[in-house]
Amino acid sequence: MPDPDIEAAEQIAEGRPAVAITPDSAWIAPLLLAAADERIDVPPLDASLVNRAIGMWCGRRPRRAIVPEDLAGLDLHDVAAALRPGAAPAGCVARIRRASHARVGLPDGEAVTPLDRLTGYGEAHVWATRAAADIARVRRGEIKAEALEGAILYGPPGTGKSTLARSLAQAAGVVFVETSVGQWFANSPGFLDSVIKQISAFCDRLEIAARQQGCAVGFVDELDALPNRSRLDDRAASWWLPAITFCLLRFEQLRKAGVVLVAATNDLSRVDTALLRPGRFDRSFLIGPPDEAGRLGILRVHLGADLVGVDLTPALRISRGMTGAVLAGSVRAARRQAQMAGRAMTRDDLLAEIAPADSRPAAQLRAVALHESGHALVAIRLGLPVVQVSIEAGDGHGGSTIVAIRDPSPDRNAIERQVVGLLAGRAADGILGEGIDAGAASDLRDATRRLAEVHGAFGLGETLSVVVGQQDAARLLRENPAMAARVEADLSRLQLAAQDLVRANRVAVLALVEALLTRRVMTGEEVAEIAAAHKPRIRVRADHRIRPKAHVSSAPDSDRPH
Template sequence: MPTVSDTLKNEHSDTIDFLAAEFDSETQTTDARSKAKDEYLTVPSDLIANLVLSSALGRNGRRLLKKGGPQVVILRVPTAAWVEPVSRAANRLSGYKAMILLAKTDQRRYEETVQAKVAHAFDRRVPVIAVSQNPDTYLPQMVCGAADLFVSVTAPAPRVMSKAIAVWCGSSRVVGLKAEDLSGLDLPDLVSCLRPGSTPDICIERLRRAACSRAVIRIHDDTPRLEDLHGYGRARDWALSLIDDVARVRRSELSPDALESGVFFGIPGTGKSTLARAAAKSAKLPLIQATVADFFAQGAGFLDSVIKQTNTWFDSLQAAAPCVGFLDELDALPNRATLSNRGADWWQPVITNFLVRIDQARASKSGIILLAATNHIERVDRALLRPGRFDRQFEILPPDEQGLIAILRLHLGSDLKNEDLTPVARLGQGATGAIAAGWIRAARQRARFAGRSLILEDLLAEVAPADLRPLEQVRGVAIHEAGHAIVAHRLGIPVLGATIMATQSASGSTRLRIAELTPTRAALEAQVMAALAGRCSDIILGQGASAGAVCDLRDATRIITAVHAQYGLGATISYMAPQDDVSYILAADPKLRAAVERDLQRLMVQTKGLVEANRASILALAEELLAKRSISGDEVALIASANPEAERLCDNL
C-alpha cells in the first residue's frame, strides 16, 4: 500500500531527519547539492513535474515555498502518477528542507501518526508539503484544515509542455503543440514521448499519436461521429454545443468549469449510449465508461470495496482529464427517497460518496464532462439531477420518419445507396435505432443465405414480415386504427402515423403527439375521444366491439379519473391519488366511479357522432392501411381533407 512519504512505515527513518542528514549536514558539499538539484533535467518525469509545479505556484507561491518555516502546503495533482514527481519538485523548490507527505490512497487511518510528524516538523521550523491526487479524500483532516496554501497542479498546458520539450531536446523554441495534442494524456504518456536523441517535432508527433489513441479509449471503431447521428432532437443539439464549448476551452476562450454534464433517458434501444460515445469521439476526448455493477464486480462487493471502486473510477477520470466520464444505467444507484430503512443503512454511504466525488470532479476545473444514461429517470435520486452535477436531462424518443431513414442509411453504409428507404421507414414507424440496426443485420444474413447482395426486399421482409392473420381480422384492425387517426386529426391532435403491423403487445397502433403540459378539460376530453374512436369505429363500421380496445379503455379511464381526482377539473378540487392508483381509488369511491362512467358514456356518444360524420374518411384510410400497412401523419391529413363535409359536421357537434 502507498504510504505517507514512506515515513509511516517502521522500516524507514524519519523523513525530516533523513533529509536533514542528506542535505543539511556539513558532509554534503556544494557540488553534491548542485548535482542533486539539477538531476531532474535528465529525468523526463521530474523535468515536466518541475515546470508544471512552477507554473501552478506562480511567483508568490514559489517565494513562499522557498521561504520555509512552519507552514503547510497542499498540492493537488492530476493523478496518482504525478504524486512522487511533484513531491520531488516541491522538495527542490523548498531547498530540500521540507517534510513531504505522499497520499495516493486513503491515509486518514494514520491521523495520529501524521499529527505527530507535523508537530515535530513545526518544532524544527520545517515546512510540510502534502501531495495527493485527491487531498479531501486521502489526506487526514488535520492536514487539510491546517493548510496555509492550497495549489491545484494541473496537467501541462501546451506552453508548459513546449518548454519541457525545448529543455529536453536542447532547442531554443518549440512551436506547433496544441491542446488537443495533450488531451487525456497522463504523466507516463508524456514521459514516454520524451526520449534521448529526439527532436521537438518527433516528440510532438508522439504526443499526437498518444492523444489520438486515448481519444478513442473504449470507443469502438464503428462508433459514428456526432455529426452523423440523427433522430436525437434536443439531446444532439446540446451535445453539438458541448463539443463547441470543448473547442473553446482548448483555445482558452472558455473556462473548463463552464462545461455542462447531462443525462440521457428514454425507452431501451433509443441509442443513449451511442450518443455519449459519439459525443466523446467528435470532441476527441477519452471516454471512461462504467456502471454501478462494475463497482461491485471489480472488488469484493462489500461496502468499503464499492466505495473504493467508485473512487478509483473518479480518479481515472482525473487521470484522463479532459475527458468524458459515462455512467450507464444510472438508476442502478438507488433513489434515497424510495429506500427501505435497511437499504438506506447500506446505500447512504455509497450515494453520499458518489455525490461528493461528482462535486470534486466538477470543481476541479480539469475538463471532466459527466454523461449518464437511464431507462428510468424517475428512479434517479434528485440530488444527482440538480445543477452542478448532471445539469441537463434529455429524453431520447424513437426517431421520426426522416430520422429513421438517416439511421438506416448510417447502418447500411454503401448498401442500397440508390434505393428509396421511405417505405421501410413508414413500415417501421416507432422503431428505435437498435431495432433498425437489427433489421439490417437480419436482412444481410437473409441475403448471404440466398447467395447474393443485399436488396431492398430483404430489408422490407425483416421490417414487415408477411401478415399471417385472416384478411377480415386485418381489415378490422385497419378500421380501428383509421378511426383513431381520423378522429384525432379532426380534434386537432397531431397524428404522427398509423400502422396495422402487429407487435407482441398490439395488433396495430396510432401515434399521436400529446404536447400540452397543462391541458384544459376540453383538451383532456379530446384525448379521451381519440382513444374511444377505435372502439366506436369497430361498432359502427367494423364487426362490433371486441376485447382489442382494452388499452384504449384503460387510457380513457385514467384520463377522466385524473380530471376528477387529480386535476381539479371535475365537480371537486380534491387531490386523491396519482394516476397510477386509478384502480384503487375507483374501487374505494363509488361516487367517483359513477362520475367517471357518466363522462365516459357521454364522450362515447360524441365520439360515435364523429365517426358517423367521418365514415368516408375512415373507410378510405382503412383501405390505404390495408394497401401500405403503415402511413404517415401527412397521409392521414390528405385523406381527411378529401371530405370537407365531415369537417363541417364535426364542427357542429
C-alpha cells in the same frame, strides 16, 4: 512513513539532483516545490506534438499527419506504445488511429458516430456540442475547468446514452474513461474497501488523463445502482454511506481537474440528490426513443453505403417507438441476411427485420384496417389533424390512429367532433365489416369520458354546475343517473353522425383499407390524399347531428391514439 519534506531536504543537502515528474504539483513535497530551480509545465498532448514526435522517431514526418480526432481517448502512454523501432511514419499513424478507435470505440468494435451526425437527442445534443467547444476553450486556457458542466442522461435502455458520451469525447479529442457501478463489484471481491479502490482507480485515471491533455470525459453507467441515501435502512447505510460519500468527494474533485462527467440511468428518481447539484452532474436530459427525423439519421449512419438513395419512409413508419440500439440491430441483421444470400441488401431486408411479417390471419388484419380506416377518414372529414394510422399491433391494441388534439379550450362542438372520430371505427365495423365487436370498447370508454367531462366538469351541458374535476367525471356517471342518461343520449346521437359519415365515405374508407394492408403504417398526409381522391358520394353535413357551437371553454386535450 518518512516525511517527504525531510527526504527532499536531504537530497538537496547532499548535492544530488532532484527531479520530480507528476501530473499534479500538489503531489510533490512542498519543500521541493519551493526550492526548485526550474519548473517545466508540459503542455497537453496535441496533434502537432505527436506529429513532431513521429518525425523525430522515424526521421521524417508522416505524409498524412495526425489530426486531433485521431487522438481521441489516448494518453501519452498510448502514443508511446504506437512508436516502434524502425517503423515507417505511416505505420505509427495507423497504430495511433487504431488505438484511438479501441479506446473510445463501441463494445462491438464499430466506429463511434461523429457528434455532428448524431440525431434524435434534442437538448442533450445541444449540451454535448457546447461541452465539446468548452473543452477546447479550457485546453487553450481561455476558460477555467470549473466552467465545464456534467450531465445525467436518463431514459429507457437502448436509446444511445453511452453513444452520446463517446461521441462527445471523440469530438473534443480527449481521453474517454468508462465505468459502471456493476463493474466496481465485478472487478473486485465486492468488499467495501475493494469497491472504493475501484472508484478511486476510475477517478485517478481520469485525473491523470485530464492533466496530460487538459481535459477528459468520464462516463458512469447504471448510476441508479448507487443507492439514494434517503432510502437506505440502517443496515444498508452502514455499508453504502462510505462508498457514496467517497463518490461525491471524488466526482467534485474531477470537475476541478478538467473532467466532464456524464452518467446514464434508466430511472432518474433513484439517483441521490447530492449527485444532481452543481459541481457534479449539473444537467439532466431525457433520452427517449427518437422521432422520425432521428430514426432516419440513425438508419443512415448504420446503413453506411447500403441503400443509398432508397426511400426509407416505410421503415420510418413502422419503427415508431424503436430505440437507436434496436434500429442498429435491425440494420446488422438485414445486412447479415443479405450477405448469407450472396447479394446486396434491399429495403425489404430492412423492413423484414424492423417489422417481421404479421402472423395474424388475413381476415383479422382486414378487420383492424377497416376499424382504423373509419377513425382516420372520418377524422379527416371533421378537420381533425391525423398524425398517423397503423395496423401494427401494440400493447393492448391491434392497430392505432393518432390524432393531435391541442386546442387548449375546446368548446362542446369541438369535443363532440372528437367523439364522432372515436366512434367512427365502431361505425365502420358495423356498416362495412362483419359487425360490431368488443374491439371498440376502449373507444367507447374514451368517448364516454369526454362527454362526462362536458356535463360534469366543463359546464358545457344543460347546466352550468361543475360537479367534479376532469379526472373524476366518468366516475360521476355511476352516482348520477340523470347525467348518465344525458351522456347516453349524446353517445347515441354522435354514433349516428359517425355512421352517416362512414356511409358517405364508403369508397374512401375501403381505399384506405387496401392501402393500409399494403403499407401497414401511413401518415396523416397520405390519408388526406386518399380522402381528397375519393369525395363523399352523397352530400352530408359533418355537423348536422352535432350541437351548435357553445361559448364556454374548457381544458386542453393532447396527442392520443384511438
